[in-house]
Amino acid sequence: MRNYIIKRILLLIPILFIVALIAFFITNLMPGDPVRVILGNMAAEAEIVRVKASLGLDQPLIVRFFKWLANIVRGNFGDSLYLNAPVSQVLAERIRPTFLIAVFAEVFGITAGLLLGILAAVKHRKFLDQFSITISLFGISIPSFWLALILMYIFSVRLGWFPVSGYEPFAEAGLGTFKYIVLPAVTLAFMQAGLIARMTRSAMLDTLKHDYIRTAKSKGLSTYSIVFKHALKNSMLPIITVIGHNFAVLLGGTWIVETIFVIPGTGFMAINAIMRRDIPVIQASIIFVALIYVVLNLLVDLSYAFLNPKIRYQ
Incomplete structure (x- = not known):
């Protein structure tokens, strides 16, 4: 290892x-x-x-x-041409809201995706299966900018539950910070949930056909034990791959959602840098996204050995 x-x-x-x-x-x-x-x-x-x-x-x-x-x-990306500050300092300040949005979106997406995928596999070719497929296709297909505007109109403009845009740091707003995070996170979670649900359904359907699952059923084990302790555990390798890739996409790809909700994260920073021709910031943003992808892919590969003891790295 x-x-x-x-x-x-x-x-x-x-x-x-x-x-x-x-x-x-x-x-x-x-x-x-x-x-x-x-x-x-x-x-x-x-x-x-x-x-x-x-x-x-x-x-x-x-x-x-x-x-x-x-x-x-040496960790020196130069100074921003527009902000007149070190790029590393600007990036460190902007990564906090992006990280919060990505974490919340991934939690929402994993929870909803796993539940939909498991229900679809257990209730194969029944109403819940068709419902899960429809929701997952909706999540994958809907453009994030359109969904963001719809959620903004319903929950911010009409109901007034969340701010239309903006962001306040945790140090200033405390738990009030999360009211600025919910809508962007839910917007991104839709796509994550759809991808995870489809992968979970596919992996679970394949696992549920194995002989050891039929043996577990013949022994009288509960449905919960069969589904979660046996089938889901042995279906996690492809699901973990999707989750790791999705989280990398979220950390590096919240640009559109941050721009719509005016969240001062790394995506909003990168969009402004492109418009201003702030070359050092654009370069740092690209390196930042690439570094996230390669590190998370490495962590996903290493997690395989813990999920499946048969896997040995040389």
């Missing part, structure tokens, strides 16, 4: 290098001049040249790449 973990960690280095290479050159080849965005279109040419030199943007692209790469290895 230790050798496998070391190999996988070493394998992350070339993956992240390729991501960094793509992120750097794509962001620097984007149309638009970030210096003109900072100074405005009416800025004097001498001032533009001076600012470019101070930011190092007058150097050859390949030189800037290796300097930037050396800095990010």
Whole structure:
């Protein structure tokens, strides 16, 4: 196991290098001049040249790449061109609401998805099975921006249960922070629940056909014991894969929902950075998302050994 973990960690280095290479050159080849965005279109040419030199943007692209790469290895992503603050500090501040939304969405999605998937498998080809399939297809198919607007209209505008938009940190609002999190989390949870429900149903249907399940039934074990202690436990490998991938998507992909609800998370930060041509923030956002994906994929792979003792990593 230790050798496998070391190999996988070493394998992350070339993956992240390729991501960094793509992120750097794509962001620097984007149309638009970030210096003109900072100074405005009416800025004097001498001032533009001076600012470019101070930011190092007058150097050859390949030189800037290796300097930037050396800095990010040390955890230095540079300074935001617009916010005039270290990118790492900005990212650390913005990750809190994103993490809260992702965790709540994943909890809602796992709970609803597992329940729907288990009911569909146990009541195969019955009403509950058809109901579960319909709900899961609805969750997978509905665009998140449309669902966000519908939930906002019903629960914020019409009922007034939750704020229409905005966010207050936990240090200032206490438990009141969660009223800003519920609607974005539920919006994202719909898709997660649909994916998890379909995978749970498929895995459970396959497991329930095995001989040891029929043996458990012949011994008179309760339905609860058969479903949760035997069938679900032995169906968890593909479900865990979906859950791990979904959580990575949530942490790195809340951009649309955060923009709609005006949540100052990493997604909202990245969208604003793209509009402002804030290259260091865009680059850090891409690296952040890639790092989340590779780390969570590693954790999912390692979890297989705990769920199935037959799996041994070399």
